[in-house]
Amino acid sequence: MVIASTRPGRLGPAVGDWFVRATAELGVDLDVADLAEVNLPFLDEPEHPSTGIYQHEHTRVWSRRVADADAFVFVTSEYNFAMPATLKNAFDYLHAEWAWKPCLFVGYGNTSAGTRGVQMARGVAGSLRMLSIGGDIFLRIADDMRDGVVVDSERLNGRAAAALRELCRVADVLRPLYRDGISVAPAVRADAAEVAPALPADVAELLVLQRCCWVDEAVANARLDLPALLESEGEVRESLRTWSTWCVRSGGRLVGSVRARRDGDIWEIGRLMVAPDHRRTGLGRRLLAFAEAQAPDSVEVATLFTGERSDRNILLYQKSGYALTGGTAPAGAVRLTKPLAA
Ligand SMILES: Cc1cc2nc3c(=O)[nH]c(=O)nc-3n(C[C@H](O)[C@H](O)[C@H](O)COP(=O)(O)O)c2cc1C
Known part of the structure; x- marks a missing residue:
C-alpha cells in the first residue's frame, strides 16, 4: 500500500489505516509505504529507470520494496484535479518493478471524492504496465470522514474487503508474468551496459x-x-x-x-x-x-x-x-x- 500525500496534517495515513482495518480479516500482508517516510527527493537518477541503473541508495531501497510487492493499493488524495506530485514522482523513479502487477486505488477528496486524481494516476499506472483492475474506492471527506478518521460502515468496509480480495485473485493469475515470464527490462546489451x-x-x-x-x-x-x-x-x-x-x-x-x-x-x-x-x-x-x-x-x-x-x-x-x-x-x-x- 502506497500512501501518496506527504503534507503535515494530511488525511492519507487515516485513510490507509481504515483500509488496513477494514480488510484485516483477509490476512493479506500489506506493506504500508508512506511516501512521507519513504522520503524520495524529486527524481534525481541520471539514467532512464528502464535501465535499472540506480545510483542512489534511496532508489535502490524503493526499487526493492516495489519489486517485492505482488500488487499495489494506492491511497491517494486529489490536488487540483490531479494526483499529488509525490505519487507521480514515486511512479517515475522505477519501471520494471511496477510492471504486470495489478493495482487498486483508494481516492479521497472533497466534491469529486478523489476521482479525477485517480483517473490521472490510472493512466500513468497503465503506461508503466500496471493493471488497474477497477472497483476503486472513493471517499468523500465530508460524508465518509469525521475528525480526521474514516467512519467505518458495513457498506464501505465490505467494499474494501471485496476489492482487496479481487486484487489478490488477479495477482495470483498475473504472478507468472511478472515473476518469471515477460520481462520489461531487456537483457543488458553488452555494448550499452553501464559498469x-x-x-x-x-x-x-x-x-x-x-x-x-x-x-x-x-x-x-x-x-x-x-x-x-x-x-x-x-x-x-x-x-x-x-x-x-x-x-x-x-x-x-x-x-x-x-x-x-x-x-x-x-x-x-x-x-x-x-x-x-x-x-x-x-x-x-x-x-x-x-x-x-x-x-x-x-x-x-x-x-x-x-x-x-x-x-x-x-x-x-x-x-x-x-x-x-x-x-x-x-x-x-x-x-x-x-x-x-x-
Ligand atoms: C493543494 C491542494 C489541492 C486540492 N485540490 C483538490 C481538488 O482538486 N479536488 C478535491 O476534491 N480536493 C482538493 N483538495 C482538498 C483535499 O481533498 C483535502 O485537503 C485532502 O485532505 C487532501 O489529502 P491529504 O490530507 O492526504 O493531503 C486540495 C487540497 C490541497 C492541499
Whole structure:
C-alpha cells in the first residue's frame, strides 16, 4: 500500500489505516509505504529507470520494496484535479518493478471524492504496465470522514474487503508474468551496459550472484571448497577494500560483476560473473575487457584463475586473448595470462 500525500496534517495515513482495518480479516500482508517516510527527493537518477541503473541508495531501497510487492493499493488524495506530485514522482523513479502487477486505488477528496486524481494516476499506472483492475474506492471527506478518521460502515468496509480480495485473485493469475515470464527490462546489451563501481550496498547481491555462478563451477570441477561459494557477506564486504570491484545492473538487479587489483607487476582479474539469464549476451567479455582497461599503464600482464575443468570459462578467456601459462595457482585451478597492450 502506497500512501501518496506527504503534507503535515494530511488525511492519507487515516485513510490507509481504515483500509488496513477494514480488510484485516483477509490476512493479506500489506506493506504500508508512506511516501512521507519513504522520503524520495524529486527524481534525481541520471539514467532512464528502464535501465535499472540506480545510483542512489534511496532508489535502490524503493526499487526493492516495489519489486517485492505482488500488487499495489494506492491511497491517494486529489490536488487540483490531479494526483499529488509525490505519487507521480514515486511512479517515475522505477519501471520494471511496477510492471504486470495489478493495482487498486483508494481516492479521497472533497466534491469529486478523489476521482479525477485517480483517473490521472490510472493512466500513468497503465503506461508503466500496471493493471488497474477497477472497483476503486472513493471517499468523500465530508460524508465518509469525521475528525480526521474514516467512519467505518458495513457498506464501505465490505467494499474494501471485496476489492482487496479481487486484487489478490488477479495477482495470483498475473504472478507468472511478472515473476518469471515477460520481462520489461531487456537483457543488458553488452555494448550499452553501464559498469559501475561496487558499493557496500551491493554486497548482499554480489554474494548471491557469486554463489549462484559458482555452483556451476563446483559441478564442473567436482569440488565444493571454492572460496566464492564459501565466503561470508563480511568477507565479500572486506574484499571491496582490497579489490576494485565493478557491477552491472539490469532492471534494478545486479546481473554481472568483475574485480581486479595490482599484484606487483601483474593485473589480477577475478570473480567474473554473469547471471544465468544474461549469459550469451557478450556481457562477460565486456566486463573482462573493462577490467583489463582499468590496469595501470605500468602493468603489462593480466592474469586470472579458473577451475582446471571449467572448459567454458577457459574457452572464453582464450577467445579473449588469454593463454594457459602454468605457474602458481590455487588447488584445482589453472592460471591464464594475457599481455596488456601498452
Ligand atoms: C493543494 C491542494 C489541492 C486540492 N485540490 C483538490 C481538488 O482538486 N479536488 C478535491 O476534491 N480536493 C482538493 N483538495 C482538498 C483535499 O481533498 C483535502 O485537503 C485532502 O485532505 C487532501 O489529502 P491529504 O490530507 O492526504 O493531503 C486540495 C487540497 C490541497 C492541499
